[in-house]
Amino acid sequence: MLLEIDLQSEVPIYTQLVNAIVEGIARKRLLPGDALPSVRGLASDLGINLHTVNKAYQILKQEGYVQINRKQGVVVNPDSMPPADQPYRQRLAEQLRPFIADAICRGLTKEQFDELSRSVFEDMRREENSNVD
Amino acid sequence: MLLEIDLQSEVPIYTQLVNAIVEGIARKRLLPGDALPSVRGLASDLGINLHTVNKAYQILKQEGYVQINRKQGVVVNPDSMPPADQPYRQRLAEQLRPFIADAICRGLTKEQFDELSRSVFEDMRREENSNVD
Amino acid sequence: MLLEIDLQSEVPIYTQLVNAIVEGIARKRLLPGDALPSVRGLASDLGINLHTVNKAYQILKQEGYVQINRKQGVVVNPDSMPPADQPYRQRLAEQLRPFIADAICRGLTKEQFDELSRSVFEDMRREENSNVD
Amino acid sequence: MLLEIDLQSEVPIYTQLVNAIVEGIARKRLLPGDALPSVRGLASDLGINLHTVNKAYQILKQEGYVQINRKQGVVVNPDSMPPADQPYRQRLAEQLRPFIADAICRGLTKEQFDELSRSVFEDMRREENSNVD
DNA sequence: GTGGTCTAGACCACT
DNA sequence: GTGGTCTAGACCACA
Numbered sequence A, B, C, D: 001m002l003l004e005i006d007l008q009s010e011v012p013i014y015t016q017l018v019n020a021i022v023e024g025i026a027r028k029r030l031l032p033g034d035a036l037p038s039v040r041g042l043a044s045d046l047g048i049n050l051h052t053v054n055k056a057y058q059i060l061k062q063e064g065y066v067q068i069n070r071k072q073g074v075v076v077n078p079d080s081m082p083p084a085d086q087p088y089r090q091r092l093a094e095q096l097r098p099f100i101a102d103a104i105c106r107g108l109t110k111e112q113f114d115e116l117s118r119s120v121f122e123d124m125r126r127e128e129n130s131n132v133d
Numbered sequence E: 001g002t003g004g005t006c007t008a009g010a011c012c013a014c015t
Numbered sequence F: 001g002t003g004g005t006c007t008a009g010a011c012c013a014c015a
Helices: A013-026 A039-046 A050-063 A086-105 A110-125 B013-026 B039-046 B050-063 B086-105 B110-125 C013-026 C039-046 C050-063 C086-105 C110-125 D013-026 D039-046 D050-063 D086-105 D110-125
Strands: A066-069 A073-076 B066-069 B073-076 C066-069 C073-076 D066-069 D073-076
Touching: A013 A050, A013 B086, A039 A050, A050 A066, A050 A073, A086 B013, A086 B086, A086 B110, A110 B086, A110 B110, B013 B050, B039 B050, B050 B066, B050 B073, C013 C050, C013 D086, C039 C050, C050 C066, C050 C073, C086 D013, C086 D086, C086 D110, C110 D086, C110 D110, D013 D050, D039 D050, D050 D066, D050 D073
Parallel strands: none
Antiparallel strands: A066 A073, B066 B073, C066 C073, D066 D073
């Protein structure tokens, strides 16, 4: 499991970490029950502070992506993923609004938007049946 | 043109302003050549700082959404909108990645994602032919 | 609004802070819309680190007790308090279990338990109509 | 005597153990003089560390719930239970404070609180006259 | 060795 | 001046 972080980005490091791990789960590089690196281990690997890693893990825990226990450390939630319920969908729609407004102004059609999002979907699912990692 | 700002939101006010104005253009409530409220007027209307409004307008100018003239003040760019070129699409795909990864984890299908984004598209286009505002 | 913290206690400082503020709201010393001290101000008043205060504020925000905005800092949620819904009641019952099991073993009757909890209730409500603070 | 441990919980395992055993006594599944499982046996049953079980037993001993003999191992105190004396009541009141403050903020009445605690009391006493376990 | 807590001190974004 | 982020380094509880 390779995590790439851009220290220059405006996106906070802990957010990049959260995104990278969620993407790892989506790509099935990380499977339910898999252990994540220890806070200190990952921090030193990435050359960042352990608090930054900890914050990312706490967010993932709060959202239901991982469990934190005293024995194994942090593991991908083996029981369930966060639900695609109504509150989530509403939040997602709200978050997509600025992107879609921008797209409309630029003359991007719904079909082009779908095509673009499809390329992202497919990119993530490409590896699903071929994980040697 | 109604602008709603949420002071509790984590999104910076100037970003909310930019988003609201871009959305106004997408909804065709704001047409090319239309004047935006003056910096002072908008700031006092919303009860926010002059600098905040100014920052939003500068960003809109830099992205090509508006022009700023000494005489007319700030007007929606009458000549063109920002383009849907390759760099833009790549940036958009990059920005959508975290949302799509999250959606995949939650079990949202591409079809459901499209359906959800369609509802946002349609919501914005509903008013296209009926703007007396 | 006086906040007392016991630095020697086994209870984490940020938990003590959360408890003290919730109790302040229960006692109506803190009313909806009231501003809480700034992170730095409270930290220096209490002689503790600003991160510790910040953690307490973040928890209160997450639970819905306060709002954090860029202008006024942290304020007691003016719109609503957390709900007494079913998940909350179940959680509360779960948390009371060890205390009640202990009480039963010691021979404390339900009536004595109610009496004891009443004294706590009344202590908190005593000030309700007399806050000069 | 069934002991359920939640490794994901924030509550330390030894505390969970203590709570579970006290609850077993309250439910009269464990009677004065009854032997508790051996440290080794319980640890391997639950898949946890010897030290953890030991710590729980030491706490129970210190509180007066059990006696530890060389011969019989750990037995529920046949002579007496911890008392419901004044120091205990004061401590209990202190521990209930955060819960009651929270309840008040959420609009839970004293009557609803009593009702909720009654359900816990009754749940524990339900089995009193029918323990074949 | 794991995460949890706390400190001291720094820089930045926002208003 | 506010909170948000990050660092460096420390001690402790838990297993």
